[in-house]
Amino acid sequence: MNEDKLIRQCKSGSRTAQRELFDAHYRTSFRIAVRYLGNHHDAEDVVADAFIRVFNGLHTFDVRTEGSLGRWIHTLVINESLRFLKRRRLLVLEEDMALYDDYTPESFDASDFDAEQIHQVLTTMPAGYRTVFNLYAIEGFSHKEIAQLIGISETTSRSQLCKARSFIIQRITNNVSHENV
Amino acid sequence: MKTSEFDNMIRQALLEEAASDDAAEEVARGRVWQKANPPKMFSLTAVLFRVAAAAILVLLLTTAYFMWIQKEQPAKQMAQKNEIRMIANSTDSLVKPAQNVVFQTIYRDRFVASVITHDTVVMQKTEVVYSTAYDTVFIEKQHISEPLIAGGNSHSNDVFPIENTPQKQVRGILFWRTKTAFPNNSATADVRRDRKKQPFTIPVISAQ
Numbered sequence: 536m537n538e539d540k541l542i543r544q545c546k547s548g549s550r551t552a553q554r555e556l557f558d559a560h561y562r563t564s565f566r567i568a569v570r571y572l573g574n575h576h577d578a579e580d581v582v583a584d585a586f587i588r589v590f591n592g593l594h595t596f597d598v599r600t601e602g603s604l605g606r607w608i609h610t611l612v613i614n615e616s617l618r619f620l621k622r623r624r625l626l627v628l629e630e631d632m633a634l635y636d637d638y639t640p641e642s643f644d645a646s647d648f649d650a651e652q653i654h655q656v657l658t659t660m661p662a663g664y665r666t667v668f669n670l671y672a673i674e675g676f677s678h679k680e681i682a683q684l685i686g687i688s689e690t691t692s693r694s695q696l697c698k699a700r701s702f703i704i705q706r707i708t709n710n711v712s713h714e715n716v
Numbered sequence: 717m718k719t720s721e722f723d724n725m726i727r728q729a730l731l732e733e734a735a736s737d738d739a740a741e742e743v744a745r746g747r748v749w750q751k752a753n754p755p756k757m758f759s760l761t762a763v764l765f766r767v768a769a770a771a772i773l774v775l776l777l778t779t780a781y782f783m784w785i786q787k788e789q790p791a792k793q794m795a796q797k798n799e800i801r802m803i804a805n806s807t808d809s810l811v812k813p814a815q816n817v818v819f820q821t822i823y824r825d826r827f828v829a830s831v832i833t834h835d836t837v838v839m840q841k842t843e844v845v846y847s848t849a850y851d852t853v854f855i856e857k858q859h860i861s862e863p864l865i866a867g868g869n870s871h872s873n874d875v876f877p878i879e880n881t882p883q884k885q886v887r888g889i890l891f892w893r894t895k896t897a898f899p900n901n902s903a904t905a906d907v908r909r910d911r912k913k914q915p916f917t918i919p920v921i922s923a924q
Contacts, residue, residue, distance in 0.1 A: 562734075582752075650732045671723075673730065
């Protein structure tokens, strides 16, 4: 079923269409939520809340191009994740830069890199780093936009991003060192 | 490595990782769907359509109900009177039809009849005033909207026993019935037009 037809059926209250829409976007939404929250349990709640917003707000959604529904849902999931972090006061911004001074992308050896490892590192990262890194490096928001989204200054956003990169590099490097030992 | 390259590499790694299966994620799918519990949505058009359909249905039901009530009500009244039998100018009637008796009814021991229905046109003129006499006659009803005038007084129940006041003036179509269990099973009604001093009809009603 194409997106336009699916949306029309969802708006008319078809339970089957709503389930189809949910199934089509669940997986990506869940991955996004896990990426922001760091665990499956919270991700379940956030994705459920996000889909409630999707179903309630679908009548206001205007299909412009194919795939725009997916982007809209993913935006809702990101917003819901940020709302969750703020509500639970989990968005703590770490300021101890000295810990990661030696770990910069310039010194990073890409051969140490493992795709599965990065996901694990992201889940253990402090929420502040993880949020800014996700918004900047993955979603492509600017520091100005991030500052507005989570209510911090642009400088804080930049410093959180630097720390996030250093955190990732440090964890990957150390992990590789441990494995070699 | 430049920071932009590093970021891009991380992004690609996450995309790769996202393509892989996650058992926990699939287990959570049903729970998340239950939590989301999508509400039944209505578009404005659908709501308006349903309201309009409900209004039409209510209107139709109300109309049907009132039509049924109107049809049912006389039937109920008839039923209360226990088998009213209409004998309209019938030759085998217990009561011989009198002249100008339009219909007559046997109701238990009483005889109910209406007369001068043919005079409707005349009676609709306000100057035509009828008087009735004879003690066995009740003026029961009239078919016009204006109240009966009996001795200058209007009565709410439209029943005028006339044995005590033999002279009644009634304007309108006259219906009368004989007094309950009249002694000789006969009743006589004399109806005339006073002002024209002209006997109108003297139906002699008798039950044998």
